[in-house]
Amino acid sequence: MRLHRTGHSRRSLVAGALATVLVALAAAAGPAFADDFDDQRAATEARAAAAAARAEELAASVEGLSAELGQAVLDLQATEARLPIAQAELATAQADLERTQREAALVTARLEDARSQESSITTTIEADGARAEEIRAAVGQMARRAYKGETAATSLSVVMDSTSTEDFVSQYGMVSTALRTQTKALDDLDQISATNKNSQARLAAIKVKVTELKAEADQKVVEADAAKAAAAARQAEIEQLIADQSARKAAIEAMRAQAESEQAQVDAERNTIASELADIIAKQRAAAEAARAAAQAAGKSAPAVAAPSGSVSGAIFGNPTSISPMHVTSEYGMRLHPTLGYVRLHAGIDLRTYCNTPEYAAADGTVQWAQNRFGFGNQVMIDHGTINGNSVMASYNHMTRFVVSGGQGVTKGQLIGYSGNTGTSAACHLHFEVYVNGSTVNPRPLLGL
Template structure:
């Protein structure tokens, strides 16, 4: 059995108020794209609702549940693939961060060892200088270098004073140079150690973030996998349910055809009565004219408001939505259970529950009554138009405000939109009857 499916996408996008001029264009484009996605989703929801028009609530619910499951499955599979890709990417980043962490830790260990060795060498150099100072002191403080040693308050002071001494011995100068170089190397190594330590902290924080991201992605993937398994089970069960309802669907389709045939039969009878009355009136007028010796009167001109279709609208907008928005056109439509095409004998126009509906043109109300699958129906008669009878029916109304025999003008309120009868959602199902048979309403609406 072939099932009717379509893709349902719902998307919303919230943007902050008061964008800066530099990003205003980008935000406008994002809002426009979001609006387009929302409108597309709304249109597809309406198509889904239109597909169950003409089914009982039990059949419609079964079809909608199956279609919603089928619509959700591709999205769930895409979300599963995305979550798995995100987890894999986070894992790859975590591996790279782990390598960088190990490298930074190795650098920290090497720098720590370098600093320890430098400090040991500094200590040895200071001991050698101190021993030299003591030796020179014992021999008498005649050397300027010795005086610098004696007068210095600390090692740094000593180094500063010793640089100014130009008469130091070569061995003392060499030791001082080595000590200066050791201190510079030690300071450099310490600065690098601090930088590596900060880098380690940053890498650890980033690694933790990537690990958390991977964990969240794996949780989402597990949820989507469980949802997919549930959806597949639901789809199987709902397909079996629809298979069991096939006989009911066939019976309902037969009843719907009988109801439509009954309506067309009533219209045919009305048209026959109109034609008979017109013929009798014409005959009586001709007889009276003949008796008086006057020419027979010309037949009345057809009403302009309900002229035959052509360029431009012949009917005013029958809904409160402006401009008119078509959700499903006149033509053949696939039956969602029985799998064959059937005529969608009218045009579906977007309305909302309990919104006003209007007369498309000047007309006489033929009936305003409950008509089973049509729900609350208002049948309007426009008389003979371009040599043919023209009527419309507005269907699925919550309620009407007109009654049989009433004259209405174009744009006059006739009732309120609803979801009565066999309907999937609140909307206006408008049918046009030409000589008692449905025809496409679009040309009359200028669509």
């Protein structure tokens, strides 16, 4: 059963996906660094254009297959194109996971070190505080004893109270020692206060650092979890892609007989068309010869019917599509069959159109037929006359519908139908074939491309 779309075609959607994948592949293969931004941009644009062209080539390769088989081939191509990208993304995700885990471990170590410093400074502050309290208590006690007269406070009292030289020396030494002790205690207290103040400042800074490192550590855990999830997702995707690849190859292999049958039918239809064209050409030449003979019998001069030269050159056709300038999505020539594995002729060129957009007669002529042909879909065959004795005809294929009929004369640029996806086609496009003396030739130069 054929699937019709009024918007973007099936092949366009798949080609878009293939283009995205191939752009990623092309970008990954490019140089890692570039000094010149313009060169870098040009290289990127060239890779993107090559990837888009490759995507269209892949999509065009299924022309001639049924919708079901063509979709199976496109699905396999998309899977096989995505697989190396997913594998590269897995490697990146695993590298990201290893990096985030290393960073998380480093931040955790720094956090533990900061917490250790915080604990050490806190212990030092507490010890210094206790020591300061002890010194303050001792100084206060000395002050109270001096107030009560329990200690010699001045050198004068030592002189007045001494009973002998030895007593004087003894008492003076005791007073000096007490003064030195008191002075040292006050100095120690000042030093402890200064040290404690510095420790408090360091503690405040360490607390801020701990808070920052804790937030950073939490963020690294989140990043590591995300990297782990990304790696797991890519691994799961790769496993699924491999399974899909195997299943799709099996499905295509199962449809091999169907593909062979379809190809045989397309070949048979092409042979039928070639036979019909040969018959038309023969009748036209016979009619021309008869007309010449009749003219001569009537005593009139009549030029001989020109023998076919065998070739036609020059831009004899105008643009048959509504896309300007014309854009070729698939060339004329030999093409590998995506399922059966043999080379076959792509007997025309594919021109970009969109679904239900106008198609025009590429030159003046007469419609030979407008009908549905197996593989070609809705086809309009136009006889564009003779050039240098050569019969020139063109077929416009896969139309959604046509608006002309057999025997009707048309002029260059006249509307003949609307582009579509009928026949063994994978997308809305114009498959344009040119026949010279009943055999296909490359239409590109005749379109001025």
